[in-house]
Amino acid sequence: MRITENMSLSKKLNILSDAAKYDVACTSSGTDRHNDGTGIGNCVKAGICHSFSADGRCISLLKILFTNECIFDCKYCINRTSNDVERASFTPDEVCNLTIEFYRRNYIEGLFLSSGVWKSPDFTMEMLYQTLYKLRTEYRFQGYIHVKAIPGASPELIQKVGFLADRMSVNLELPTAESLRKLAPHKNRKNILTPMRLVQNGMAENKQELVAYRNAPRFVPAGQSTQMIIGATPENDFQILNVAEALYKKFELKRVFYSAFVHVNEDSNLPARGDEGPPLLREHRLYQADWLLRFYGFEAKELLSEMNPNFNVLIDPKCNWALEHLEVFPVEVNRADYYTLMRVPGIGYKSASRIVKARRMGVLNFEDLKKMGVVLKRALYFITCNGKMMYPTKIEQDYILRNLLNVGEKLPISVTQMNYKQLSLFDDYHFRQEQFMAEAGKKAPIEKIIG
Amino acid sequence: MKRVYVCNDTITGIFSGIYDAWKTKLGQEQLGIVLKGCIDQELFCEYAEVVESEKKTIAVENLIKKHMGYEAYWEIYHAVLSSDKEKGDAILGMMLEARNIPQSKKIMQHLSHPKVRKVFELSRNVSNEAHYYREIIRFRELDNGILFSQIEPKSQILTCLGDHFTDRFPLENWMIYDRTHKMFLVHPESKHWVLVLDEVVNEEAIKKVSVKEKTYEKLWKGFFESVAIEERKSYDRQRQHLPLHYRKHVTEFQ
Known part of the structure; x- marks a missing residue:
């Protein structure tokens, strides 16, 4: 503590934003709130990104830790107690001032306040509460606030904080209790799920209050989220996706974030450090599947199975599903219902709703579909317009797969900068090229497929 | 003979042009709007200068709100702000097309019509750009x-x-x-x-x-x-x- 007293604000900000950057959640969505005319700030339902950092991730909130002092010793975390890093803490006023002054200049959409566990979970949560209380009442801040619930903090404190924040999150950290025990000895499944359940119940109660009293204070209006680290432990994609699905269904989470494991510590319990970098393609496939769960009506067991527990590195989860279920294709664009259309590769939920509306005004052809944003080079194997396919094609797994691989997939640039070989270690350790070839029933060399 | 109205690149200018064109009761093929300063002279076209007025603008705004609904109104509002040269023509074309369909308030769903699609695209570009600036x-x-x-x-x-x-x-x-x-x-x-x-x-x-x-x-x-x-x-x-x-x-x- 003696060190932090003399530390400049810019030094503190440097240390505590650097320590917070591994948290992926930086969304500012979920609340729509107008300013009441007495303070500063509002919230926009869809959220607003204000900038993009050098790694291409969006900056929406002032993402900082309150302190990086921590009594826990999680193996993957840079701030663990056994690490010798420079420690710093803000005061509540410093956090408030930074938030307001950054917000006035339109740098940020609000505050993301996390923290290391300082002294005890309750003590830390109390500091977070004081900060938010000050920001909301003294500084009249009405913008977005995302705050972490500290595992192990008392229910009353979490309840109090929930009425000040827009979104709360507790990080699940690792997909299974087993891995958690190994890598985060001070945390356990129960400690993490308890606050999550608490927030869920609080939101349900609050919903009823709001029905009775329209102006009742709102409890975590933007819902809660969580995050899992991918690639630090041996879970497969099927397990991870099942956990995510359970969280959406049983805990009514708004978002589950996946964070590709970045090596910051040396520890015998962590995977060996190679030169392949974080498993970004795997993270990308999980996000793709996550979207399918949330917006496209898919279930985890449709996308993966015990037999086939990892995503294909070569094609996206939706294409993969379609190739396994060729019996439902082709679908007729002018007649198929919304949910069937959404399952077609190349048709997203936006273009599906455009199609449903536009076909009331007239019969659609392939040219119209293209203009509406359908990716025909993927969709053409799965749809008909007025009973005709775009080109004469075979509805055959190998044939379609070959062609889909030929047109390639538009991966985010960050993912494509690495090559497939580098990814094979953690990304998809069950994946064998020969096995894939056997499944596809093709004898051509693999280079030809990828090329 | 096609009649083309020449107007200024402002909301008042474009809406006044639409007002004049609408009055003629001609069909889509026979009417057009170009912005002053970007005219490509065509054969078999008659060019008419638009006299701007606040009254014409309000009349067109009311016409849009009443017969095409607020959804279409905001799409048109955004399209007018665009830097595209053909925006006036697209908006006029869309309004004329709205007369031909049974429920004119659903005109924005008629995306297979080229002029409607054009307005939709312009509007989307402008609101996307506005959103960018909200961010940065x-x-x-x-x-x-x-x-x-x-x-x-x-x-x-x-x-x-x-x-x-x-x-x-x-x-x-x-x-x-x-x-x-x-x-x-x-x-x-x-x-x-x-x-x-x-x-x-x-x-x-x-x-x-x-x-x-x-x-x-x-x-x-x-x-x-x-x-x-x-x-x-x-x-x-x-x-x-x-x-x-x-x-x-x-x-x-x-």
Whole structure:
């Protein structure tokens, strides 16, 4: 503590934003709130990104830790107690001032306040509460606030904080209790799920209050989220996706974030450090599947199975599903219902709703579909317009797969900068090229497929 | 013979042109609108100068709201702000097409018509651009306490930003200057915003920032650096999300 007293604000900000950057959640969505005319700030339902950092991730909130002092010793975390890093803490006023002054200049959409566990979970949560209380009442801040619930903090404190924040999150950290025990000895499944359940119940109660009293204070209006680290432990994609699905269904989470494991510590319990970098393609496939769960009506067991527990590195989860279920294709664009259309590769939920509306005004052809944003080079194997396919094609797994691989997939640039070989270690350790070839029933060399 | 109306690139100009064209009761093939200064003279066309008036504008606005609904009205409003040369023609074409379909309020769903699609695209471009500026406008505090920002957008998006920032900073004096179109959006404390045209910016005054300004600029730049993860660095991805031409007046890229 003696060190932090003399530390400049810019030094503190440097240390505590650097320590917070591994948290992926930086969304500012979920609340729509107008300013009441007495303070500063509002919230926009869809959220607003204000900038993009050098790694291409969006900056929406002032993402900082309150302190990086921590009594826990999680193996993957840079701030663990056994690490010798420079420690710093803000005061509540410093956090408030930074938030307001950054917000006035339109740098940020609000505050993301996390923290290391300082002294005890309750003590830390109390500091977070004081900060938010000050920001909301003294500084009249009405913008977005995302705050972490500290595992192990008392229910009353979490309840109090929930009425000040827009979104709360507790990080699940690792997909299974087993891995958690190994890598985060001070945390356990129960400690993490308890606050999550608490927030869920609080939101349900609050919903009823709001029905009775329209102006009742709102409890975590933007819902809660969580995050899992991918690639630090041996879970497969099927397990991870099942956990995510359970969280959406049983805990009514708004978002589950996946964070590709970045090596910051040396520890015998962590995977060996190679030169392949974080498993970004795997993270990308999980996000793709996550979207399918949330917006496209898919279930985890449709996308993966015990037999086939990892995503294909070569094609996206939706294409993969379609190739396994060729019996439902082709679908007729002018007649198929919304949910069937959404399952077609190349048709997203936006273009599906455009199609449903536009076909009331007239019969659609392939040219119209293209203009509406359908990716025909993927969709053409799965749809008909007025009973005709775009080109004469075979509805055959190998044939379609070959062609889909030929047109390639538009991966985010960050993912494509690495090559497939580098990814094979953690990304998809069950994946064998020969096995894939056997499944596809093709004898051509693999280079030809990828090329 | 096709009749083409020549009008100014303003809301009043374009709506007056639509008013005149609408009055003739001719069909889609026989009518057109071009903006002054971008006429490609065609054969077999009759060009007519539009006389602008507030009355015509209001009449057209009411016509749109009443018969095509508010959804279409906002699409047209955004399309008018676009920098596209054919916007007037597209809007007129869409309005004429709305007469031909049974429920004219559903005109925006008629995306297979080229003019409707054009208006839809223009509107989407303008509102996307407006959204970009909602994100990347950066205010600087001048020494008189006013929050000042300057931008160089392609479309005339200032009016799309007014409500958003008024709701956000009701107790601040702020101002946004559009360098491309030489327009100001001005918001005095606790009042409604106004659009100011035909004024010249005082280049000296906007350079005098407050004492605190430099400190917070530095803090922000420091935060911007430290929040990036070294192992995931990707300037291409950054550029994909935030193209270079938007960065000109953004604090952290200077």
